[in-house]
Amino acid sequence: MRSKGLLNITRKEIKELLTPSTIVPVLVIALFFASMGNIMGGFQEEVEEKPVIGIVNEDSGEHSKTVMSVLEEKSEMVYNGTDRELGSKYVEEKGGTALLIIPENFSNKIDDGETGYIMVRWFMKGMGVMDTVSSGVVEGLIEEINREVSATLIERETHLPSSHLQRPILKEESTIIQERELEDISPSILGGLMSSQSIMIPIITMMLIMMAGGTIISSMGMEKEDKTLETLLTLPIKRSSIVVGKLVGAAVVGLIMALIYMLGFGFYMQTLEVSDMHLADYGLALSLSDYILVGISLFTALLAGLALSLLLGTFAKNYKSAQTLLFPVTALALIPMFVFMFTDIGNLPTVLQGVMYAIPFSHPIIAMRGLMFDNYTIVFGGILYSTIFSIVMIALVTKIFDSDKLVTGSMSKKGGLIDKLSR
Amino acid sequence: MRENMIEVKELIKKYGDVTAVDKISFQVKKGEIFGLIGPNGAGKTTTLRVLSTLLKISEGEVLIDGCDLDKESAEIRKKISYLPEDAGAYKNLTGREYLRFIAEFFDGKVLASKMVKKGVDIADLDKKIDDKIDTYSKGMKRRLLVGRTFMINPKLAILDEPTSGLDVINAREIRQLIKEYAGAGTTILLSSHNMLEVDFLCERISLIDDGKIVESGSPKGLKNKYDAENIEEVFTKVVR
Ligand SMILES: Nc1ncnc2c1ncn2[C@@H]1O[C@H](COP(=O)(O)OP(=O)(O)OP(=O)(O)O)[C@@H](O)[C@H]1O
Numbered sequence: 001m002r003s004k005g006l007l008n009i010t011r012k013e014i015k016e017l018l019t020p021s022t023i024v025p026v027l028v029i030a031l032f033f034a035s036m037g038n039i040m041g042g043f044q045e046e047v048e049e050k051p052v053i054g055i056v057n058e059d060s061g062e063h064s065k066t067v068m069s070v071l072e073e074k075s076e077m078v079y080n081g082t083d084r085e086l087g088s089k090y091v092e093e094k095g096g097t098a099l100l101i102i103p104e105n106f107s108n109k110i111d112d113g114e115t116g117y118i119m120v121r122w123f124m125k126g127m128g129v130m131d132t133v134s135s136g137v138v139e140g141l142i143e144e145i146n147r148e149v150s151a152t153l154i155e156r157e158t159h160l161p162s163s164h165l166q167r168p169i170l171k172e173e174s175t176i177i178q179e180r181e182l183e184d185i186s187p188s189i190l191g192g193l194m195s196s197q198s199i200m201i202p203i204i205t206m207m208l209i210m211m212a213g214g215t216i217i218s219s220m221g222m223e224k225e226d227k228t229l230e231t232l233l234t235l236p237i238k239r240s241s242i243v244v245g246k247l248v249g250a251a252v253v254g255l256i257m258a259l260i261y262m263l264g265f266g267f268y269m270q271t272l273e274v275s276d277m278h279l280a281d282y283g284l285a286l287s288l289s290d291y292i293l294v295g296i297s298l299f300t301a302l303l304a305g306l307a308l309s310l311l312l313g314t315f316a317k318n319y320k321s322a323q324t325l326l327f328p329v330t331a332l333a334l335i336p337m338f339v340f341m342f343t344d345i346g347n348l349p350t351v352l353q354g355v356m357y358a359i360p361f362s363h364p365i366i367a368m369r370g371l372m373f374d375n376y377t378i379v380f381g382g383i384l385y386s387t388i389f390s391i392v393m394i395a396l397v398t399k400i401f402d403s404d405k406l407v408t409g410s411m412s413k414k415g416g417l418i419d420k421l422s423r
Numbered sequence: 424m425r426e427n428m429i430e431v432k433e434l435i436k437k438y439g440d441v442t443a444v445d446k447i448s449f450q451v452k453k454g455e456i457f458g459l460i461g462p463n464g465a466g467k468t469t470t471l472r473v474l475s476t477l478l479k480i481s482e483g484e485v486l487i488d489g490c491d492l493d494k495e496s497a498e499i500r501k502k503i504s505y506l507p508e509d510a511g512a513y514k515n516l517t518g519r520e521y522l523r524f525i526a527e528f529f530d531g532k533v534l535a536s537k538m539v540k541k542g543v544d545i546a547d548l549d550k551k552i553d554d555k556i557d558t559y560s561k562g563m564k565r566r567l568l569v570g571r572t573f574m575i576n577p578k579l580a581i582l583d584e585p586t587s588g589l590d591v592i593n594a595r596e597i598r599q600l601i602k603e604y605a606g607a608g609t610t611i612l613l614s615s616h617n618m619l620e621v622d623f624l625c626e627r628i629s630l631i632d633d634g635k636i637v638e639s640g641s642p643k644g645l646k647n648k649y650d651a652e653n654i655e656e657v658f659t660k661v662v663r
């Protein structure tokens with residue numbers, strides 16, 4: 001008897017929990033991670049693959065031959081010649097990592113006990129974590145060159161100082177990013193400096209959209225569950241006022257939450273700021289007006305997210321189904337965050353670029369990075385897009401508010417996909 | 424002759440393929456209490472929702488206080504007050520806060536305060552009016568909503584089963600209130616299953632079954648016509 005009851009209730013629970021509304025989100029997330037795995041796999045290959053470089057050898061001595069032999073074996077050379085500018089062009093076109101220049105008298109200087117400088121011109125493709133990986137590999141190669149040259153010097157039993165014997169070669173570097181050349185900095189250090197911006201904005205955007213979106217969808221779910229919506233819709237107030245009122249309310253709450261996050265994150269970042277280098281030293285810091293633009297971009301993205309959430313919220317039947325309906329918003333907020341932590345939009349395949357531009361929540365992140373390099377077109381474009389997106393959503397929601405759907409609850413009598421999901 | 428507050432002409436309301444209300448016509452005079460009576464699923468709620476501007480008309484015409492429902496819904500919303508069946512209120516507000524929230528849609532601050540005061544009087548919840556609605560019983564919630572319905576002095580109150588689920592005492596008090604406000608000039612359209620209630624309250628009633636009005640008249644007239652003791656008997660005779 002007892003086990004029969006147990007079976008009965010277990011079966012009922014499973015039936016209740018295994019609905020399209022619980023399975024579809026899990027499926028989508030699984031699919032997303034599977035494809036993320038593919039993308040990451042691509043990066044993995046990039047790490048294992050030989051880095052693409054160019055080389056200009058202006059030295060004819062013995063040590064430059066060592067350099068060349070290491071590089072020939074462990075990298076893919078797309079340029080090997082004497083013209084620095086032409087070399088730069090080649091490397092950039094081939095999406096290479098760096099142009100290495102071995103200057104005249106490189107070998108002589110080392111033999112005389114002076115440091116030999118290899119000039120490295122880095123080409124950095126973006127501000128994501130993955131955009132500094134290949135430069136790390138090349139830095140490893142330079143370390144290897146150092147060891148080999150050092151071994152040659154030690155074998156010769158010269159009377160040079162031991163510090164020189166151990167480290168005969170140093171880099172003299174500059175980094176080219178978004179057509180700007182920054183002196184004395186490598187991609188990995190630059191990436192570190194930018195990480196506060198490049199990580200903070202994606203996280204804040206994601207949090208903001210999810211929190212505020214959740215608030216507004218739940219509010220719709222509650223209106224239906226508590227049966228307050230019918231009364232609201234018979235009051236002498238415009239449908240559009242109800243819609244905008246709900247949006248503005250949630251936006252204000254969202255901005256307050258964002259502010260709290262930013263303060264917290266700001267303190268966190270301050271405690272991490274150990275290096276005394278600053279983005280300002282490289283002309284990459286944002287001015288006050290830039291920050292205002294990022295703020296506007298964030299606000300329009302928030303508005304777009306809220307309007308989308310409200311649209312989904314109109315399908316909610318109760319508080320629980322409202323939570324399920326939040327899922328598409330969550331996914332749309334998570335995807336840009338993950339992608340842009342790894343790389344910049346320019347490095348994505350064209351189709352994926354289109355997808356990212358279509359998601360309004362990408363734009364604050366794109367704006368932040370664009371502003372570092374004074375790319376205002378992309379910033380204003382994003383703001384405009386999010387605004388239009390919001391207006392279209394608000395129009396749609398107002399239309400639904402003005403129809404029977406909100407009260408009768410169903411789109412069609414058979415019940416469409418959204419209907420099943422909101423159950 | 425009194426003017427009509429409501430004129431419904433051949434109203435049809437469909438949900439997809441389901442015809443919930445099938446070509447009904449009726450009039451309600453100003454100051455009258457009019458009842459829509461019918462079994463479950465007859466189309467009472469659907470009719471009331473159409474009249475309170477929640478649902479769009481599929482076919483037919485409805486005039487409320489001279490305004491066309493299809494074209495002047497904004498105007499109509501200023502005149503009516505709708506009490507949905509098993510309606511709720513915002514749980515995290517107190518009773519008084521809820522009344523104020525609603526009142527401010529209708530009037531400026533000063534008048535709104537008057538409305539709230541009236542709503543509080545009607546609801547008659549004593550100290551509970553300043554407690555969260557979360558803590559109210561079903562009957563208390565209903566009283567609050569009845570207060571909300573009448574505090575705005577609507578020209579027309581539309582009440583969907585106003586006393587369903589209430590105990591005898593509460594139901595009686597609410598019936599008393601409805602009579603009182605009708606006397607003060609508010610027209611009332613209500614739906615009900617409760618035949619005694621209808622007999623007591625309504626000047627005229629329509630029996631609705633399967634989306635169609637099958638009989639109309641005053642309770643007394645109908646009882647005579649069907650030679651019945653009460654409306655329940657009339658109802659069974661008509662529907663059969
Ligand atoms: N949202 C809806 N979608 C489809 N059909 C509906 C919907 N709401 C009601 N109906 C149908 O319309 C018909 C009339 O329903 P309605 O709610 O108006 O009846 P009612 O007279 O108020 O019944 P009750 O006394 O049970 O409240 C029923 O057949 C019902 O199934």
Ligand SMILES: [Mg+2]
Nearest residue numbers: 467468469508
């Ligand atoms: Mg009903």
